[in-house]
Amino acid sequence: MQYFLELSCSGLVRGSIYALIALGYTMVYGIIQLINFAHGEVYMIGAFIALIVSGVLTIYGFSGFSILILAALIAAVYAAAYGYTLEKIAYRPLRNAPRLSPLISAIGMSLFLQNYVLLAQTPDFLPFPSLIPDFDFMEPIAHIMGSAELVILVTSAITMIALTVLIKYTRIGKAMRATQQDMTMARLVGVNVDNVISMTFVIGSVLAAIGGVLVGSYIGQINFYIGFMAGVKAFTAAVLGGIGNIPGAALGALVLGLAESYAAGYVSSAYEDVFAFGVLVLILILRPAGLLGKAVKQKV
Amino acid sequence: MLELRKVETYYGNIQALKSISIDVNEGEIVTLIGANGAGKSTTLMTICGVTPPRKGEIYFKGAPIHKMSTDKIVALGLVQVPEGRRIFPNMSVLENLEMGTFLRRDKSDIQKDIDYVFDLFPILAQRRSQLGGTLSGGEQQMLAISRALMARPRVLLLDEPSLGLAPLIIKQIFEIIKKVNEEQKTTVFLVEQNANQALKLAHRGYVMENGRITLTDTAEKLLDNEQVKKAYLGL
Incomplete structure (x- = not known):
């Protein structure tokens, strides 16, 4: 039972990270029907910015939680600038082009950003400082859920609630x-x-x-390639939930995270990706529009 | 109020509007009639900047608007009720009305205007929390007109408001258009295939064929015109 809870917890943590990335895929798809393949790279760049910022702040004597919050803020600002620029130079000029063109542009931007970080930084894994302190109150259940996991779950939940409120009630939403x-x-x-x-x-x-910062701090190392796999998984999660559907992306991500975690725990960690994509295949056979997606009726 | 001067609009290489000129004066109801594919909807989309003209000029109150973006044109008070109604399907009736006020700054009067359109179309008040996509065709048309009125238009551009509706509903909608024109002093530019109804409502009319304006006169004279009778009134 305890083992099951542990797996569930780590599955939810994975899932909530996937969700943070998947929301970006699904929102963009919902509005301009584009799969933004460079989105995983924005996540990776967020993690790198956070690494650099936390290094600088450590030198200036900041500690633990304050570094995490400042690093996340600055990473968010940088990533926002990357996202904005990406759309402006790679997708906007192709707004009226056939649908394949922006897709190819997206793959190009993904490769470009990966190689840019590879050259500007290093091909090696860089150690990422653990920015989340151990809370005393987590002591009794630390064997099931650690402080870092709690912070990730809470942060993701707050972020997703904030997004829901933004979309439902604000002018831009x-x-x-x-x-x-x-x-x-x-x-x-x-x-x-x-x-x-x-x-x-x-x-x-x-x-x-935000996902990038949390993952960096949780896993403890990053490199230029982490955006690729995270991007593929988050994209899978978005499709699983029904692409273009925001609650669907969150649900799909949690299903995917749990499936991976149980597969790794009960079968073998070598097979976790097989199970993750197996779930995708299964759901696409049973519900082609995704878990919460509605089949679009073509008007004739 | 609104002037089109030798406007030409293209879809790719296909010319949809061939040098058309139209005038709409303040307080008037002007109708543009013509067959399917004549270019009537394109005329409205060109005025609103959705398919900007390649040649020619469009003036609103003497100022050129043909190079402006759609949101700027809408902000001037040129508000369109497009063909097929285009209700936001996953928004409630109230949210659809709210979208009509997107550019308004005087947020305090909005409730008053909501009451006004609910008074015009009482059925919408009953359906206020229902999703737009679940309304019937007639209700959607009422909502589309109401959404446009929420923007407090100077010129209301209507694209085939009678399309696909029962005669009784058409009558109701045309009465409302007349009421809005008289009570709110809103200028109306009405695109219609239903030439008989449109000419009875309008002060003046234009006839469009294959992207050209072929005839223009007062509505009464157009109703009597032999050519119009034969081609559009089925007489």
Whole structure:
């Protein structure tokens, strides 16, 4: 039983990280039907910025939690700038091009950003400081859930609640929903659709950066390639939940994280990816539109 | 109020509007009639900057608007009720109305305007929390007009508000258009295939064929015009 709880906990932690990244994929897809393959790279860059910032702050005598918060903030700002620029130079000029063109542009940006970080930093894994202190109150259950895991779960939950509130009640959130449902009509009520698309990339990138910081601190090492696998998994999670559907992405991510964790724990950690993608295949056979996705009826 | 001067619009290499000129004066109801594919909807989308003209000019109150982005044009008070209604399907009736006020700064009067459109279309008040996509065609058309009115338009651009609706509902909607024009002094530019109804409502009319304006006159004279009778009124 304890082993099951441990696995469930680590599955939820993985899942909530996937969710933070998957939300960026699904929001962008919902609005411009583009799979932003460079999104995983934004997550990776977020982790690198956090590593650099935490190194600098340590020299200046900051400690533990304050570093984590400052590093996350600065990483979020940087990632937002990357997301904004990415859309502006790689996707906006192709807005009216055939759908394959921005997709290829996205793959190009992904490769470019990976290699840029490879050259600017190093191909090796870099140690990432553990920024999350051990809380005393977690002592009694530390064998099931550690402090780092608690911080990740709580941070992801707060971030996702904040996103839900933003989309439901704020002006930009309403503009995003309107644009997703009917872009031409959104323009006709006065929504500046270009700004909405930029903001979608910015918000998605901030979420990914927060994920990057949390993972860096949790796993303890990062390199230029971590965005690729995380991106593929998060994309899988988004498809699993129904691409374009925001609660779906969160649910898909948690299902994926748990599936991986149980597979690693009960079968073999070498097979965790097989199970993760196996779940995807199974769900796509049974529910082609994803867990919460609605099949789109084509009007004729 | 609104002037189109030799406007030409293209979809890729295909020319949809061939040098059209239209005037709409303040307080008027002007109708643009024509067959399917004549370019009527394109005219409205060109005015709103969704398919900007390649040649020609469009002026609103004397100022050029043909190079402006859609949101800037809407902010001037040119508000369109597009063909097919385009209700936001996953938003409630109230949220759809709220989207109409997206650019308004005087947020305090919004409740008053919501009451006003609920007074025009009482059925919408009953459906206020229902999702837009679940409404019937007639209700959606009422909501689309209401959403446009929420923006407090100077010029209301209507694209085939009668399309696919029962005669009784069409009558109701045309009465509301007349009421809005008289009570709110809103200028109306009405695109219609239903030439008979449109010409009875309007002060002046334009006839469009294959992307060209072929005829223009007062609505009464157009109703009597032999050519119009034969081609559009089925007489």
